[in-house]
Amino acid sequence: MHNEKVILITGASSGIGAATAEKVLEAGHKAVITARSTDKLNAIVERWGEDKVLAVTADVSILAEVTKVVNKANDKFGRIDVVFANAGTGVNSSGIENGDPNEWKTMLDVNINALLFTAKASLPSLRETQGHFIITSSIAGKISLKGSVYGASKWFAYGFGQNLAAEMAEWNGRCTILCPGMVNTPFFNEAKPNKLDPSDIANAVVFAISSDPRCDVREITLMPTK
């Protein structure tokens, strides 16, 4: 794996993904950033320049769009060293009895299917670089939360990451699952200034990708101190 890495980030227009784009660019890596909000992605490109960052607008719940992002990343930078599968969403109606199946479908398309599609589309590239796949699960993927379909989707992300780690280990690939508690991002309607900052999660990504190739950081749990 190269010291200067090419890092593909999903959900890069906002919150944890945008903070991670900034951190890895600051650290001297190259970034391929994707989300649906072209304007927000372009603002990052304007700050860092087209030689360091490539923005590709895509809906990651559509396999053909994720494949397009991977192809454009390879065309531009010649390889992919790290994929950060971070895009995710929640629901407004909580619980099962009161839950909205249409909201569930939209959420599961992103939190589960897009994760699968991102891995499916990028694994051949990561195999070539003995690369690294990083997943944003959640503390909600490790504990029980009354009636939470969102939490169940994050249990999927957590379990999938462990199985993917075993598959990738066959060719010296690495896989890290991030399990943050509450982070102050636009995921919530109100600000959460006393909780984790998106830069805390971005620092965990930088830690995982900077570890010696012999060391696969399998999971990182981050909780607000308060």
Ligand SMILES: NC(=O)c1ccc[n+]([C@@H]2O[C@H](COP(=O)([O-])OP(=O)(O)OC[C@H]3O[C@@H](n4cnc5c(N)ncnc54)[C@H](OP(=O)(O)O)[C@@H]3O)[C@@H](O)[C@H]2O)c1
């Ligand atoms: N905030 C927390 O407390 C917290 C805690 C634990 C885990 N997480 C997880 O962290 C991840 C990032 O969340 P965040 O807190 O940073 O929230 P956020 O600020 O709302 O960011 C979500 C990102 O996902 C992208 N996205 C959503 N649907 C998409 C789609 N169909 N196609 C492409 N991109 C899509 C959004 O971009 P566009 O809208 O531009 O497409 C945005 O960039 C999620 O997986 C979330 O579940 C969050």
